[in-house]
Amino acid sequence: MMEEYAFDVIPAEHVNVRKLIGIVGATFVDLDVFFRLQTERFELSQVSLQGLADKCSELDRTVQNLWQDLKRHFEYEEEHLPPILGKTLTQALKLEHEGIERMMELVLKTIAETKFVDSTQSEMLAKKTVLQEMIGKLTDKVEAHAKDEEVLVKLIKLAIENPEKITS
Numbered sequence: 001m002m003e004e005y006a007f008d009v010i011p012a013e014h015v016n017v018r019k020l021i022g023i024v025g026a027t028f029v030d031l032d033v034f035f036r037l038q039t040e041r042f043e044l045s046q047v048s049l050q051g052l053a054d055k056c057s058e059l060d061r062t063v064q065n066l067w068q069d070l071k072r073h074f075e076y077e078e079e080h081l082p083p084i085l086g087k088t089l090t091q092a093l094k095l096e097h098e099g100i101e102r103m104m105e106l107v108l109k110t111i112a113e114t115k116f117v118d119s120t121q122s123e124m125l126a127k128k129t130v131l132q133e134m135i136g137k138l139t140d141k142v143e144a145h146a147k148d149e150e151v152l153v154k155l156i157k158l159a160i161e162n163p164e165k166i167t168s
Contacts, residue, residue: 036066037139044132052124053116059131060111067104070142074101077149084156093152096145103141107134 040062044055074097082090114127159166 036062037135037142041132041135041139044128044135052128056111056114056116056131059135060108063104063108063111063135067108070100070104085152089152093149096148100138100141100145103138107138110134 040059044059078090078094078097081093085093111131114131116124116127119127
């Protein structure tokens, strides 16, 4: 029994540890998106009302690019994490991904539908505020997701690296 563990289980656990180390690195995609969203939110708050249309176009491009990065990251996680996380945690991860996806699509839709032509100054300010709030909520959601993943990965890595300390 011990030989089976030594020759089969331990090497498999080491493979899982190497995968987790790669996944820990991939978690930084979430953090990168978070910081890029924070930057966009700040820049949006600083833009003059006259520059809103240009900033809105730039915001659309940036959020589109961020969404592409996140989709690739989510696909990677959903492909590689199920054997490590198990069914329940994988489902929870997918639910978080879907929530971020819905919010991202709402932000993109709002950006696309936001027009500043023929808007009064107060209307422009209101539209700017709505965009800032949406980017803020999206930023918070991505940051929370990244933190959740980091906790999961740390706990799983700890368990895999210390199988002798786990009691039944």
